[in-house]
Structures are given as C-alpha cells and as structure tokens.
Amino acid sequence: MPTKVEKDAITGTETTGHEWDGIKELNTPLPRWWLYVLYATIAWSLVYYVLYPTIPGSKGLLGYSQRVELSENLARAKARQAGNLKRVAATPMAEIRGDPELLNFVLTGGRAAFADNCAPCHAPGGAGRPEYPVLADDDWLWGGGLEQIQHTILYGVRNGHEEARFGEMPAFGADGLLEADQIEAVADHVLALSEGGAADGVGAEIYAENCAACHGASGEGGRDFGAPRLSDQIWLYGGKRSDVLAQIRRPRHGVMPSWTGRLDETTIKMLTIYVHALGGGE
Amino acid sequence: MRHLESLEQMADTVQVEDALSVEAQKRQPLYAGRVEVYPKDVSGRFRRIKWAALVGLLAIYYIVPWLRWDRGAEAPDQAVLVDMAHERLYFFFIEIWPQEVYYLAGLLILAAVGLFLVTSIAGRVWCGYSCPQTVWTDLFMWVERLIEGDRNARIKLDKSAPSLDKAARKTLKHALWLVIAAATGGAWIMYFNDAPTVVRAIFTGQASPTVYFFAGLFTATTYLLAGWAREQVCTYMCPWPRIQAAMLDEDSLVVTYEKWRGEPRGKHKKGQSWDDRGDCVDCNMCVAVCPTGIDIRDGNQLECIGCALCIDACNSVMERVGRPANLITYDTERNQQNRALGQPSSYQLARPRTVIYSLLFLVVAGVMLWSLIFRPTFDINVLHERSPLFVTLSDGDIRNGYTIKLLNQTRAARAFVLSLDGPPAATMQVVGQPGDAHEAVVLNARADSVATFRVYVTLPKGEMPGDTVPINFVLRDEARGEESVYQASFRGPAR
Numbered sequence: 001m002p003t004k005v006e007k008d009a010i011t012g013t014e015t016t017g018h019e020w021d022g023i024k025e026l027n028t029p030l031p032r033w034w035l036y037v038l039y040a041t042i043a044w045s046l047v048y049y050v051l052y053p054t055i056p057g058s059k060g061l062l063g064y065s066q067r068v069e070l071s072e073n074l075a076r077a078k079a080r081q082a083g084n085l086k087r088v089a090a091t092p093m094a095e096i097r098g099d100p101e102l103l104n105f106v107l108t109g110g111r112a113a114f115a116d117n118c119a120p121c122h123a124p125g126g127a128g129r130p131e132y133p134v135l136a137d138d139d140w141l142w143g144g145g146l147e148q149i150q151h152t153i154l155y156g157v158r159n160g161h162e163e164a165r166f167g168e169m170p171a172f173g174a175d176g177l178l179e180a181d182q183i184e185a186v187a188d189h190v191l192a193l194s195e196g197g198a199a200d201g202v203g204a205e206i207y208a209e210n211c212a213a214c215h216g217a218s219g220e221g222g223r224d225f226g227a228p229r230l231s232d233q234i235w236l237y238g239g240k241r242s243d244v245l246a247q248i249r250r251p252r253h254g255v256m257p258s259w260t261g262r263l264d265e266t267t268i269k270m271l272t273i274y275v276h277a278l279g280g281g282e
Numbered sequence: 283m284r285h286l287e288s289l290e291q292m293a294d295t296v297q298v299e300d301a302l303s304v305e306a307q308k309r310q311p312l313y314a315g316r317v318e319v320y321p322k323d324v325s326g327r328f329r330r331i332k333w334a335a336l337v338g339l340l341a342i343y344y345i346v347p348w349l350r351w352d353r354g355a356e357a358p359d360q361a362v363l364v365d366m367a368h369e370r371l372y373f374f375f376i377e378i379w380p381q382e383v384y385y386l387a388g389l390l391i392l393a394a395v396g397l398f399l400v401t402s403i404a405g406r407v408w409c410g411y412s413c414p415q416t417v418w419t420d421l422f423m424w425v426e427r428l429i430e431g432d433r434n435a436r437i438k439l440d441k442s443a444p445s446l447d448k449a450a451r452k453t454l455k456h457a458l459w460l461v462i463a464a465a466t467g468g469a470w471i472m473y474f475n476d477a478p479t480v481v482r483a484i485f486t487g488q489a490s491p492t493v494y495f496f497a498g499l500f501t502a503t504t505y506l507l508a509g510w511a512r513e514q515v516c517t518y519m520c521p522w523p524r525i526q527a528a529m530l531d532e533d534s535l536v537v538t539y540e541k542w543r544g545e546p547r548g549k550h551k552k553g554q555s556w557d558d559r560g561d562c563v564d565c566n567m568c569v570a571v572c573p574t575g576i577d578i579r580d581g582n583q584l585e586c587i588g589c590a591l592c593i594d595a596c597n598s599v600m601e602r603v604g605r606p607a608n609l610i611t612y613d614t615e616r617n618q619q620n621r622a623l624g625q626p627s628s629y630q631l632a633r634p635r636t637v638i639y640s641l642l643f644l645v646v647a648g649v650m651l652w653s654l655i656f657r658p659t660f661d662i663n664v665l666h667e668r669s670p671l672f673v674t675l676s677d678g679d680i681r682n683g684y685t686i687k688l689l690n691q692t693r694a695a696r697a698f699v700l701s702l703d704g705p706p707a708a709t710m711q712v713v714g715q716p717g718d719a720h721e722a723v724v725l726n727a728r729a730d731s732v733a734t735f736r737v738y739v740t741l742p743k744g745e746m747p748g749d750t751v752p753i754n755f756v757l758r759d760e761a762r763g764e765e766s767v768y769q770a771s772f773r774g775p776a777r
Contacts (some may be wrong), residue, residue, distance in 0.1 A: 031315035031518055033511075129668030136683075139676045232676035233743070277713075279673060279683060279738065 081109075089266045093146045095272055103273070110274025113267050117259070118275075126278040128215065131237060131254060134277040139234045141226045148223075150272040156258035164258060167225030172210065173249025182206050187244045193219035193231045195238070244264035318440070319513060319575035321423060322433035322567070326594025335411040336420055344465070346732075349376070354693050356730060365476050380689060381661075388650045394645060399639035403631065405610075406535040409522065415515050416587060418466065418508035419573065422459055429455045432572055448771040457508045460501070461696030465499030485691065495577055498578075513574035516587055523584050533613040533630045537590050539579045539610050542622035550603060561605045568592035568726035577612055617770045660696070660727070661689040662757040664768045676744035677686040680774040686735045686755065690727035698725050699760055700737075704753035704772065707745045709739045725757075739772060 002146040006015040018215070053060040072127055084105045087098065091181075094152075096102050111185060115124060122128060127134030142152050142165050155163040172178040178186070188205030190211075208217065214227035221229030228236055237247050259268055299321060338555040349361035351374055358365060363372040371378035371386070397408055409416060429451050430436045439718035443506060471480055471493055482488035484497065500750050507515055516523060530536065541563075563577070569577045574585045578592050596610040601713055617627050667683035675681055690696050701722035702710050727733040739753065751772040758765045 026650065029311055031514065032313045032315045033514070035313045035517070123669065125669035127673075130739075134670070134673065136670050137673045137675055140520070229676065233674060233678035234676055 068154040106270045106273050110270040138280040143223045157256040169251040171250045320433045320436050321573045322570040322596045324571040328590035329595050344691040347477040350436045393755035408586040419512050420509040425458050446581045463501045463504035466504040467497045470500045471497050535612050567595040571595040659692045662768045664770045681740045684737045688727045688733040699758045701756045705751045708741050749776045
C-alpha cells in the first residue's frame with residue numbers, strides 16, 4: 001500500500017508510480033467493455049467445461065471424443081477406398097500397371113503397407129539393410145517378376161510354410177565338406193567372378209564341383225534355390241574376402257515370414273506392385 | 283544529474299498527495315465506462331471529400347467481385363478471385379500460384395511503405411478517409427442520423443424514457459445496420475467464390491457451412507465494430523495510432539488548431555470588439571462534430587483520426603462571426619510556428635523521410651513489376667529420393683532416383699525437353715517412357731497444371747569422383763526458347 005498517491009496535474013489521472021527517464025506512467029482506467037470481455041471469456045470457459053470432456057472422468061454434454069472422431073474418420077477413409085480396393089482385387093496386376101489412376105492408388109496404398117510391414121527389415125523405399133536384400137536394385141534372389149514377387153510375399157522365405165521359398169547352402173567349413181585351403185581358393189574364384197574374370201585352377205574346379213549346381217557355372221545365380229548371383233557387384237552378406245570366406249564356412253540364411261493370413265490378398269497385391277515399381281521390377 | 287533535473291521538471295506536472303487524504307476522497311475507478319459520442323452532422327469541403335471517398339471505396343468493394351475477365355473455358359471468369367480450392371489467386375490478367383505468394387508479400391510491403399509516405403506528408407489521411415473502420419462507421423452513423431436525427435435529437439432520445447417511438451427507431455436502426463453488415467460479410471465471401479454462384483447458393487440455402495460461417499462472422503464483426511465499438515477500435519484496438527507518430531515530423535500536414543490566434547477563447551456577442559481576445563468563440567462545434575469525441579484545441583492527440591470534420595465545422599462558424607477561416611486547419615507544425623511569429627510560410631515536401639519512403643516505394647514497385655513482367659511461365663522442381671539415396675546395380679553402376687515436377691503456368695499444353703547437365707557418362711531414364719539411357723527426353727505437361735515424373739539417373743561404375751556429384755536438370759521449352767535449370771546432386775557410396 002503506497003503511502004503517497006501521485007496525480008498527473010494535466011489529466012488529473014493517478015500515476016502508477018512507475019517512472020522511465022522522468023516520464024511517469026498514468027494509471028488510466030481500462031474501458032469497461034474490456035472488463036466485460038474478460039467476464040465473457042470466463043463464462044465461455046465454464047460453458048466449455050460443461051460441453052467438453054474437460055474434467056477427468058466426465059464425458060461432457062456433447063460426448064465429444066477425439067478417439068471416436070479418429071475412428072469415424074478412419075471408417076470414412078476406408079469407405080472411400082472401398083471402390084478402388086474392389087477394382088484392385090478384380091484387376092490382374094499387369095492391367096493395374098497400365099491404368100495410371102488405379103496404379104497411383106495402388107502405389108500409395110503399397111507404400112503405406114510397406115512402411116508398416118516391410119520397412120523394418122528392408123528399410124523405407126526398399127533401400128535394404130545389411131543381410132536384408134535391397135528391393136530397389138535389379139538383383140533378385142527369387143525373381144523380380146510380378147508373379148514371383150507376389151509368391152515371395154505370400155509365402156515368405158525359409159519359414160516352414162510348405163509353399164515358402166526354400167534353399168539352403170551347405171556349411172562347407174563347419175561341416176568339414178571342404179578343407180580350409182580349398183575354401184580360400186573358391187573364395188578367390190567367387191571374388192574373381194564378381195569382377196568379370198574367372199580364375200582357372202583349383203578354385204574354379206572346386207567351384208564347378210560344389211557350387212555351380214546352384215549358383216550357375218559362371219556365377220549367374222539360381223533363382224529356384226534362391227542362390228545369389230555371384231557375377232555381379234551386389235553382396236547380401238558383404239563383398240570383402242573375409243565376408244565371402246565366412247559365408248562359405250558357415251552360411252547365414254535369411255528368413256522372411258509368410259504374409260498369407262496376416263495381410264489380405266488385395267494388400268499383398270498392392271505391395272507386389274509397389275515393390276516391383278521400386279526400381280528393379282522385371 | 284540529469285535524472286535529478288528531470289525529477290525537478292516532473293514536479294511541475296505531478297502532484298503528490300497524501301494517500302490517506304486521497305482515500306478519504308473518492309478513489310479513481312479501475313474501469314471507465316464509455317463516454318458515448320454523438321457526432322453532429324457537418325457540411326463543408328472535407329465532408330464532401332469524405333462522402334466521395336466513402337461512395338467510391340464502398341463501390342469498389344461491392345462491385346469488384348462482379349467484374350468478369352475471360353480466361354478461357356478451363357479457368358474461372360471472375361476478375362478478382364482467391365481460389366483456395368484450386369490454389370490460385372486471380373487479379374485481372376495476373377494469375378498467382380501458391381509458390382508465388384511473395385507477390386502478396388510485396389503488395390503488403392508496398393501498402394505499408396505507401397502508408398508511411400502518405401502519413402509523413404499529410405498525416406492520418408488513411409485513418410480519416412479510407413480505413414474500413416472509418417468508412418463503415420461513417421455509413422452506420424449516416425443511417426443512425428437518418429432514423430434518430432442529428433446530435434441533439436439522439437442525445438434526447440437516449441435520455442428519454444422507453445416509448446414505442448424509441449423502440450421503433452432503435453429497432454429500425456439496428457435492422458438496417460444488420461442488413462448493411464450482412465451485405466458486407468456477403469461481399470467478402472464473393473472474393474473467395476464465384477460471385478453469382480455463391481450469392482444464389484446463399485439465398486437457396488445450398489452454400490457450404492464455411493461460406494455461411496464466414497459470411498456470418500464478417501456480418502457480426504461489421505455490425506459490432508461499425509455500430510457499437512466505433513472510435514474505440516481506433517483508440518484501444520488499432521496499433522496504427524501508436525505507430526503513426528513515428529512517421530510525423532514538424533513538416534507533416536496535420537489537423538491543428540491555431541492556438542496563437544484562437545486564444546484566449548471566449549463567447550462573443552455580435553458587435554463586441556475582437557481586440558485583446560482570440561478568434562475562438564468557444565462554441566464547441568469542433569467537439570460536437572468529432573467522430574472520436576475529442577477537443578482538437580488540446581493539440582494533436584492519439585485519438586484524432588485526422589478526418590478534418592472539425593475544420594469544416596469551425597469554418598462555418600468563423601464565416602458567421604466574420605473572422606478569417608481555418609482557425610482549425612491542415613498545416614505543418616513548422617508553419618504554425620512561423621505564422622505565430624508573423625514569419626512567411628514555408629513548406630518542405632522533400633525531407634529525408636519522404637525521400638526515403640518514396641525511393642523505397644519505387645524500388646519495391648519496380649522489383650515487383652520487373653519480376654511480374656519477366657516471370658517464367660513454367661518451373662521445374664526436383665526432389666532427390668532419400669530412401670534409398672542411391673542404389674548399386676548388379677553391374678556396379680550407381681543409380682539415383684528423382685521426382686521431377688513440371689509447373690506449366692500457361693493455359694496451353696506444352697512439351698518440354700528435359701536434359702542432364704552433369705558428368706558426361708550419366709544417363710537418364712524416365713519411368714513409363716520406353717527405352718532407357720536417354721540424354722534428353724520430351725515431357726508433356728497439360729495446361730495450367732503440375733506434371734510429375736519419376737526419373738532415374740545412372741552413372742557407370744568408377745565414374746564417381748567422390749560420394750557427391752553436382753548434377754543439373756535443364757528444362758527447355760523449344761517453342762518459346764525458355765529454359766529453367768534445377769541444381770541437384772547425385773550421390774554414391776562413401777569412399
């Protein structure tokens with residue numbers, strides 16, 4: 001409580017007592033309507049409290065819920081997609097690719113499904129991760145045609161499903177199928193294959209006897225067994241000599257789940273076309 | 283020391299009272315009720331200018347949405363239209379796309395600098411004549427005067443006991459205000475929708491909820507601001523009165539009272555001498571006509587919107603009492619001082635601030651005009667794919683993916699040639715176009731649209747000098763000889 005109250009001589013208005021460079025601030029009264037606006041906002045907040053679920057546990061008079069709104073919006077979006085989804089289900093994949101409007105729908109849906117289900121291993125955009133194949137390149141273990149991609153997604157790889165892709169490379173080192181120096185020689189041959197050359201000699205002979213059945217005589221790969229092409233620049237488990245040696249001694253085998261039953265057929269169709277369009281479809 | 287001096291100066295203007303004695307008196311209230319302003323009708327030169335401005339500006343506001351402009355079958359034919367749904371802004375022959383919204387920013391800069399310039403030359407003419415708040419308040423006051431009569435009649439009516447006549451007049455006034463407000467809000471909507479269509483839709487109840495909401499919102503704000511809030515908008519809400527003082531100097535024209543010849547003021551009876559007194563007869567006409575209810579004789583003040591109606595009022599009185607006109611006048615502070623001392627008038631239009639504002643205005647206007655005349659009719663945008671950033675192909679080549687957007691801003695379908703300007707070994711493939719390894723591709727873009735293409739660029743193994751190579755996409759319109767270049771980059775594995 002100030003003991004002194006100052007009044008401006010000209011206007012007769014009290015000052016606030018605040019002073020800047022000798023200028024004193026007048027305590028000019030606020031317009032009354034301004035006060036009423038404040039009351040109105042307080043009254044509105046009470047109305048809002050009653051109408052909306054403001055107090056924990058209460059639903060508010062309007063019964064508004066963001067969760068309900070979200071599920072309604074999702075349902076609406078689903079309903080809007082229904083027509084296109086039906087068309088996707090009824091149209092062969094090759095025809096979808098010729099229909100720009102439907103293709104756009106499929107690629108958008110495929111991207112969403114891919115991000116939800118596939119990207120954890122294959123990375124967004126099919127960029128691949130170490131030991132998980134790149135889907136955007138032109139190299140395919142099990143084939144890059146629409147039907148082949150669809151089969152891989154439907155049944156997966158080495159997961160026990162009877163339709164699953166399956167192929168297993170013997171553990172040449174761990175099971176003692178080849179001697180250590182033989183493994184070294186065949187690794188050199190494999191690395192040479194990748195560079196376009198082929199070394200004559202021990203490595204080539206061992207390769208012809210043990211590897212060519214699956215990987216092909218010149219390393220062109222065997223898609224029936226998921227045997228990677230060795231004559232290219234793409235290495236699933238690494239292209240260093242030590243990587244190749246490790247893979248021959250005790251091969252690692254990737255596993256992919258079967259998506260039958262987890263995703264509906266239309267979604268798998270959309271995924272197939274999306275993966276095919278990532279840049280390497282055949 | 284300076285502080286002490288200023289405190290001593292303050293002593294002249296601030297009275298210090300004992301708090302208890304003030305407590306004993308009535309304490310100043312925290313809130314003040316509005317002092318109702320009843321502006322009196324006035325006629326004269328500035329009132330005529332104000333009427334002309336009002337009619338002209340309202341005509342522009344209400345008529346412009348109805349002007350048509352032929353843009354062909356594909357585009358709307360409304361001359362001025364903000365088409366939110368299709369992301370276009372039409373202004374007669376100009377069509378603005380969203381990415382060109384800097385033209386709007388430029389326009390706002392022009393408006394601001396223009397306002398500064400005008401204010402530094404002639405004071406608050408914007409506030410007095412052309413601000414929407416002023417124009418609509420003036421219109422509402424005209425309606426009020428028509429129904430409730432002039433100042434004295436209105437004061438009497440407001441003080442009178444409730445009666446049928448009072449109720450009828452008030453109801454009619456508010457009804458007319460609401461009609462004007464609705465027309466104002468409705469016209470605002472027309473700048474964002476095709477005017478004839480939206481008017482029909484509003485009256486047949488088929489307009490969208492958004493249309494009704496905004497029409498209602500602008501109806502309500504017009505009614506409240508022009509009918510009820512009036513001068514309080516200028517005094518309490520608008521920031522401009524507080525800023526504009528910075529634009530003024532002693533050579534700016536402002537509405538001012540010639541204190542040196544008006545004082546000492548006093549009532550004057552016919553036949554009395556004018557010796558030893560000022561010309562001001564203290565008739566209070568200047569206060570009665572003021573739309574913000576102030577006394578201009580107190581000097582230039584924040585509430586004064588510079589409408590000059592007090593000049594008209596005072597001149598009619600000066601004429602009657604036979605004294606020189608313009609006791610309240612448009613004049614500069616410097617000139618007033620000169621005239622008070624009997625020195626010749628001097629006006630100085632060219633001052634640093636007017637020159638700088640003018641130059642700024644011309645530069646911004648020039649840049650905008652230049653860019654508007656020479657703006658390209660197409661554009662290219664390139665999005666480098668980030669996942670995967672690059673792909674190693676089976677033969678060891680590196681491939682990057684790009685999404686290319688062609689903006690064709692003309693009303694005709696066009697063909698562009700896309701070519702690469704980068705490492706000579708780089709080749710390009712457009713998804714959906716037959717063949718691969720192009721050096722240049724023809725891409726078609728429909729009229730007034732954005733065409734999207736996916737493009738792969740491949741660089742043979744060993745051609746990458748580092749992990750990043752700059753690469754330019756060049757888009758040419760062969761027919762017109764126009765070219766647009768986008769600088770992108772090509773990424774490969776780190777070495």
